[in-house]
Amino acid sequence: MLSLNDIRPGGRVRIRRHLSTGAVRQRLLDLGLMPNAVVTVVRSAPLNDPIELKLDASNVSLRRREARTIEVSPLEADAAEPDHV
Amino acid sequence: MSEPRSEQPHRKDVQVALAGQQNAGKSTLFNVLTGARQHVANYPGVTVDKKHGQYSDDLGTVYTVDLPGTYSLTSFSLEERVAREFLLGERPDVTVNVVDASNLRRSLHLTLQLLELELPLVLALNMMDVAASRGIQVDKDLLARRLGLAVVTTVGRKGEGREALRQAIRGVEDGATATERPHPAAVVRYGALEPAIEQLMARFATEPRLSDLPRRWLALQLLQGDTAAVQLLAERLGDDAARPLRETAGRFIDAFETAAGIEVSDHVVSCRDQAVERLLKGAVQGAGNGRPSLTERIDRFVLNRWAAPFFLVATVFAIYQVSIVWGYEITTYTWPLLAKARELIAGLLPGADFLVDPYTRSLGLWLVDSANTLLNYVPIFLILFAAIAIIEDSGYMARIAFILDKILHRFGLHGQSTLPLILGGVFAGGCAVPGVMATKGIPDTRARMATIFTVPFMNCLAKVPLYTLLLGIFFVEHKSLMLFYISTMTIVFALLVAKLLTKTVLRGQETSPFVMELPHYHLPTVTGVLRRSFERTWQYIKKVGTVVLAVAVVVFALLHLPGLSAERKAHYEAEAQAAVERFAAALEGNTYRDVALGGNLVPLVRYFTDYKRAKLNATGAAGSARVTERFQARNADFYPLVKPPAGDRDARKAWRELRKLARARQGLRKDMREERIRTSLLGTIGRGLEPVTQLAGFDWKINIALLSSFAARESSVATLGVLFQQDEDQNATLEERMGAETRAGGATALLAVSMILFFALYPPCLATTIMVKVQTGSYQWMLFAIVFPTLLGLGVASAVYSIGTAVGATGIQAMSAVYWGAVALLLVVGLVSDRQASRRLRARLAET
Ligand SMILES: Nc1nc2c(ncn2[C@@H]2O[C@H](COP(=O)(O)OP(=O)(O)OP(=O)(O)O)[C@@H](O)[C@H]2O)c(=O)[nH]1
Ligand SMILES: [Mg+2]
Numbered sequence: 017m018l019s020l021n022d023i024r025p026g027g028r029v030r031i032r033r034h035l036s037t038g039a040v041r042q043r044l045l046d047l048g049l050m051p052n053a054v055v056t057v058v059r060s061a062p063l064n065d066p067i068e069l070k071l072d073a074s075n076v077s078l079r080r081r082e083a084r085t086i087e088v089s090p091l092e093a094d095a096a097e098p099d100h101v
Numbered sequence: 102m103s104e105p106r107s108e109q110p111h112r113k114d115v116q117v118a119l120a121g122q123q124n125a126g127k128s129t130l131f132n133v134l135t136g137a138r139q140h141v142a143n144y145p146g147v148t149v150d151k152k153h154g155q156y157s158d159d160l161g162t163v164y165t166v167d168l169p170g171t172y173s174l175t176s177f178s179l180e181e182r183v184a185r186e187f188l189l190g191e192r193p194d195v196t197v198n199v200v201d202a203s204n205l206r207r208s209l210h211l212t213l214q215l216l217e218l219e220l221p222l223v224l225a226l227n228m229m230d231v232a233a234s235r236g237i238q239v240d241k242d243l244l245a246r247r248l249g250l251a252v253v254t255t256v257g258r259k260g261e262g263r264e265a266l267r268q269a270i271r272g273v274e275d276g277a278t279a280t281e282r283p284h285p286a287a288v289v290r291y292g293a294l295e296p297a298i299e300q301l302m303a304r305f306a307t308e309p310r311l312s313d314l315p316r317r318w319l320a321l322q323l324l325q326g327d328t329a330a331v332q333l334l335a336e337r338l339g340d341d342a343a344r345p346l347r348e349t350a351g352r353f354i355d356a357f358e359t360a361a362g363i364e365v366s367d368h369v370v371s372c373r374d375q376a377v378e379r380l381l382k383g384a385v386q387g388a389g390n391g392r393p394s395l396t397e398r399i400d401r402f403v404l405n406r407w408a409a410p411f412f413l414v415a416t417v418f419a420i421y422q423v424s425i426v427w428g429y430e431i432t433t434y435t436w437p438l439l440a441k442a443r444e445l446i447a448g449l450l451p452g453a454d455f456l457v458d459p460y461t462r463s464l465g466l467w468l469v470d471s472a473n474t475l476l477n478y479v480p481i482f483l484i485l486f487a488a489i490a491i492i493e494d495s496g497y498m499a500r501i502a503f504i505l506d507k508i509l510h511r512f513g514l515h516g517q518s519t520l521p522l523i524l525g526g527v528f529a530g531g532c533a534v535p536g537v538m539a540t541k542g543i544p545d546t547r548a549r550m551a552t553i554f555t556v557p558f559m560n561c562l563a564k565v566p567l568y569t570l571l572l573g574i575f576f577v578e579h580k581s582l583m584l585f586y587i588s589t590m591t592i593v594f595a596l597l598v599a600k601l602l603t604k605t606v607l608r609g610q611e612t613s614p615f616v617m618e619l620p621h622y623h624l625p626t627v628t629g630v631l632r633r634s635f636e637r638t639w640q641y642i643k644k645v646g647t648v649v650l651a652v653a654v655v656v657f658a659l660l661h662l663p664g665l666s667a668e669r670k671a672h673y674e675a676e677a678q679a680a681v682e683r684f685a686a687a688l689e690g691n692t693y694r695d696v697a698l699g700g701n702l703v704p705l706v707r708y709f710t711d712y713k714r715a716k717l718n719a720t721g722a723a724g725s726a727r728v729t730e731r732f733q734a735r736n737a738d739f740y741p742l743v744k745p746p747a748g749d750r751d752a753r754k755a756w757r758e759l760r761k762l763a764r765a766r767q768g769l770r771k772d773m774r775e776e777r778i779r780t781s782l783l784g785t786i787g788r789g790l791e792p793v794t795q796l797a798g799f800d801w802k803i804n805i806a807l808l809s810s811f812a813a814r815e816s817s818v819a820t821l822g823v824l825f826q827q828d829e830d831q832n833a834t835l836e837e838r839m840g841a842e843t844r845a846g847g848a849t850a851l852l853a854v855s856m857i858l859f860f861a862l863y864p865p866c867l868a869t870t871i872m873v874k875v876q877t878g879s880y881q882w883m884l885f886a887i888v889f890p891t892l893l894g895l896g897v898a899s900a901v902y903s904i905g906t907a908v909g910a911t912g913i914q915a916m917s918a919v920y921w922g923a924v925a926l927l928l929v930v931g932l933v934s935d936r937q938a939s940r941r942l943r944a945r946l947a948e949t
Contacts, residue, residue: 034367036614039177043616045370046172048207051363052371058400062409063507066516066615068400073204073235075396075619077503079510082614 018090020069021083023057029088030054036085044086047076054091114161116191117270120184121199122211123170124620126227128152129257129629130199131167134266151187158267166193172207174214176329178544178613185329188218189314195273196220197266202232202239202254203621205385209377210370212248216287219315223269224252230259231621235394236387243384248287258626288317289376293361294368297324297353304346310337323350324357325366396496396621403497409504416497420488420523425530428481435480439473455703455766456677456773464657471653475641478562481530482641487634489524494625494633499617506615511931512596513603514555515548516615522552525559527592533557533869535637537876547610551602553876554886555595557865560588567810567860575850579913586920590861593923598893600930606885648868656809659783665776673773680765684758693755696738705739708732709763712743783808797859797898798852798906807859811867850912855902858919862894 023029031053034041048071049055058068058075066079119127119134135154152167168187169180176182188196198215200208205226215222226232226239245252251269255262291298301320305311311319314333322330323346335343354365361368403412446469450462492498498520506516518540525536536556543549560568568587576583665673681702688694697705715728733740742759745752778784779801787804794804864887865873874883897919905915 033363040614040616042173042175042177042366043614045366046210047616047618050370050374051367058397059404061404061503061507062406063504065507066503068404068503068619072206074207075400076616077619078616079506079614082616 017087019084020055020057020086020088021067021080023088023090025057025059028054028056028091030091032087032089034086036082040082040085044078044082048072048074049076049086055088114164115194115270116164116166117195117197118166118168118188118191118193119197119199120168120188120211120215121170121225121227122172122201122208124618125170125199125201125208126255126257127170127199128167130197130225130227130255130266131165132632133255133257133260133263134163135165151183156267158271160271163267163270171211173211174218175325176327182329188215188220192220194221195223195270197223197225197270199225199227201228202226203228203235203237205239205381206377209380210373213287213289213373213376216248217289217315217318217321219318221273222250223266223273224248224250225262225266226252226254227257229254229261230256238386240384240386244380247380247384250287258623287380289373291321291369291372294324294357294365294372297350297357301346301350301353304349308338308342320350321369323347324354325369326354394621399622400500400619403500404503413501413504416492416501417523417527420485420492421530424481424485424488428484428530431480431484432477436477439476443469443473452704453707455681455706456673456769460661463661464654467657468650468653471649474566475563475649478532479638479642481562482532482638483634485531486524486535486637487630489520490630490633491625493520494623494629496620496622499619502617503619508931509596510548510615511934512600513548513551513607514596514599515543515545515552516617517543518548518552518555521556522559522592522595525556526561527559530562530565531559532563532641533559533561533865534872535640537865537869537872538640540876545611545613545615547603547607547612550607550610550877550882551599553873553882554602554889555599557869557886557890558595558598558862559591560861561866563866564860568857571853571857575853575912582913583916586916587857587861590920590923593920593927594861596927597923597930600934648871652867656783659786660778660781660805660809662782663780665773665780669776673769676769677766680762680769684762687758688755691755692751693742697742697755697759701739704736705742705759706763706766708736708739709743709759778805794895796903797855797895798902799856799859799898803856807863810860811864851902851905851910851915854905854912854916854919855898857916858901859894859898862890862897864888864890864894 017032018029020029020031031049031051033051034044034049036044049069053071056070058070060067060080061077064080066077067083068075068077119131121127131152131154135156151169154165154167156163156165166187168184171178171181171184174181174185174188176185187193196215198212200212212222212224224244226241226244229239232239239254241252241254251272253262253265253269255266298317298320301323302316305314305316305319311334314337319330319334323334331343331347334346337343338346357365357368402408443466447462447466450465451459453462489498492501501519502516505519509515509518520542521536521539523531523536524539525531525533533556536559537553540549540552540556543552572580572583685698688697691697712728712732715732716725719725719728729744732743741749741752742755745756779788783805784801787801787808790804791799791801794800799807864870870883870886873886874880877883901915901919904910910918
């Protein structure tokens with residue numbers, strides 16, 4: 017399964033599910049990284065970690081360690097699906 | 102509620118809370134509402150502040166509370182718990198939900214949760230200007246109808262929408278009873294979870310002890326396994342009655358999760374998200390027009406892999422240049438004002454005596470000097486804090502955290518440790534008090550604690566004078582190299598210590614991830630920047646006003662008590678008497694005899710020393726002429742004795758004798774002072790510590806200075822000044838005096854290195870330790886913050902001094918060895934921990 021950590025800058029993905037729990041998961045959800053949300057990886061920090069994501073109207077950064085716990089699917093393969101469930 | 106309410110029936114005082122997501126502009130609207138003239142009290146909590154303020158309208162007083170920003174209302178983070186407890190416990194008459202109009206999709210999630218809490222709500226659509234500039238149009242009436250709420254548009258930065266917001270607050274408050282329950286259209290439906298919610302609600306309805314709680318909300322929290330809600334239930338019902346409810350909820354959770362295949366909390370969030378989408382459909386237009394925003398275009402530059410370090414260094418350098426370098430220049434203009442104030446106060450205090458000055462004088466001047474050294478930094482702080490406020494407000498601070506997180510995280514700190522470290526004075530100049538205070542914003546508990554304990558290792562402004570002093574004495578040739586070492590070793594030590602603490606005493610502390618919003622760039626507002634700068638500077642001044650002065654009194658007492666024995670005093674008095682008699686004998690038959698003797702003697706000696714000092718301090722011929730004028734005016738009779746007119750042989754002789762007498766007095770005063778300090782309480786302690794501290798090369802004088810610097814770092818130099826003090830008219834700098842004395846005592850540059858290292862690692866000053874207590878909420882941690890650095894500093898200083906002495910290293914060699922050794926250790930630790938971390942992560946992911 018692909019994780020957000022594997023996506024290169026510029027890649028657009030749909031979030032599948034979270035492997036994290038508790039506060040981490042809640043914070044991710046609160047910032048809009050909900051299952052089915054579409055995010056774009058904008059860039060990684062100069063030292064490669066953390067990474068910056070673009071959601072709807074906001075930009076969020078998170079460490080690669082957390083990015084690895086977010087399962088995603090690349091958007092192209094997903095294009096046929098409706099925008100939300 | 103603790104706030105007083107008016108008794109008059111036609112006047113109605115209400116309580117209003119401002120709630121909203123982080124950075125939505127709550128504090129800005131709070132200031133807009135309450136106005137700058139209103140009393141705004143700051144209640145520092147353990148990690149978050151609730152700000153209280155108030156304003157009056159035609160109907161009465163509106164007590165306003167600014168809550169910490171929260172993305173949602175779970176009980177995972179402290180600020181969310183604080184906000185939630187306030188809203189549930191205090192039940193404010195009206196809650197203003199401040200939302201970022203340019204990001205409604207995310208913001209309304211919180212709005213829906215606030216509605217579930219059944220709070221009377223006003224929706225303030227803030228940042229309307231940002232929304233407009235991004236081409237986003239919001240149909241606020243449609244939104245108001247759909248939500249069943251009063252909706253007001255505001256631009257907090259410009260103060261727009263204040264009246265509308267105030268009216269809306271009163272409007273809701275009037276109809277408060279009617280809108281007790283949320284508008285049906287705004288109630289989120291949770292699909293397959295609804296039967297469970299309904300059943301739990303029915304159970305709650307039979308329980309009078311839960312009657313004041315929003316039942317739907319409570320049911321949802323239980324189903325999401327919220328620990329604080331479980332606790333609340335147990336508190337209200339007792340364990341026995343709460344257990345069946347909890348177990349029922351547990352069965353519902355299991356049943357739902359097996360059937361739906363996702364977790365309850367994920368389901369809840371996605372239901373809410375769909376509700377938000379329905380609410381916004383047709384009410385918001387033009388979101389995301391595809392054109393890269395200004396923020397994105399700036400970030401392409403500022404966060405570019407190659408340009409980012411350059412911008413970062415340039416920013417830090419700019420802060421340094423503007424606040425420290427230029428700030429110091431400003432102090433050359435402000436210092437004379439402080440010096441003048443000292444003169445003025447010195448004039449009001451009783452005059453110096455021949456041998457022993459009255460206590461009121463010495464204590465008074467001691468206090469003035471302590472306050473002055475601290476107040477001298479005020480211009481620097483104003484600029485420094487303004488510069489930092491600009492960086493914070495613009496949005497760049499978050500980028501700094503983004504850039505540096507990797508390095509800082511590797512050593513147990515956090516991207517957001519950057520601000521506290523800068524405030525503390527990473528390179529040169531700062532203050533640990535605001536630094537420790539700023540750790541509040543770090544969401545990760547362990548990293549926050551590590552930051553709190555490492556901020557005091559920064560070069561606070563008060564350490565600088567001692568460094569300058571020692572460099573001036575011992576490292577004249579290697580000054581710039583030493584300066585480089587001193588200004589960069591702070592961060593090296595801080596990272597190493599942070600790593601050490603994280604691996605040991607802080608191991609059990611909670612950690613949380615770095616998930617942070619990178620806000621859009623804003624142009625900082627002038628008022629916002631000034632306000633923050635003044636606030637932080639004021640915190641610093643309060644420290645001068647209270648703690649430091651109080652401790653200065655204690656140190657003064659410790660340095661003066663028990664005082665000389667009667668016998669020793671008589672001895673010195675006899676010596677003084679002898680000097681005076683010699684003077685009188687020499688002046689026998691001199692025309693100036695009557696002017697100089699009798700009751701005139703003490704004033705004359707003082708006149709003499711004052712004149713000498715004034716002449717030395719006067720600059721240029723004009724300044725010198727002014728001194729002449731002033732002293733002629735002060736006492737025309739004395740003047741010939743301090744500046745004998747040409748050809749007046751009697752005056753010349755009297756002058757020579759007077760000089761002798763003044764010297765004798767000065768020598769006696771110095772001996773007395775030394776003896777007094779050596780036998781004082783602090784001197785006794787300092788000498789008692791000598792067996793331990795001699796490993797680091799410290800004698801009792803240095804011990805005293807370091808002990809008293811715990812009161813405030815500045816006083817280390819002040820105390821050294823006293824210890825190596827000569828007399829009033831002496832204008833030899835402390836550097837010269839100390840240099841002469843310590844070199845005579847066999848002191849070396851190696852000792853200076855030992856002192857510098859000890860001082861760099863030495864415990865935070867008293868004011869900072871109090872801040873540590875506030876921020877960690879524990880006396881144990883405060884004690885730790887004192888004991889640990891003392892042992893560390895003493896250990897390092899002793900090792901360096903003992904080894905250095907054994908191998909015969911020079912000061913600069915020892916310092917280079919320590920510095921590069923620490924850097925090497927840093928690299929090793931950094932690389933090792935990186936490898937370990939990735940190994941652990943791989944293992945963890947393999948499990949799932
Ligand atoms: N353009 C614009 N900026 C605003 C507006 N209101 C506030 N700001 C800016 O937004 C930033 C955040 O404002 P704050 O008032 O500190 O936000 P807050 O909600 O109190 O933030 P937290 O306390 O961190 O939760 C500041 O830089 C403000 O100057 C507005 O209406 N328009
Ligand atoms: Mg705020």
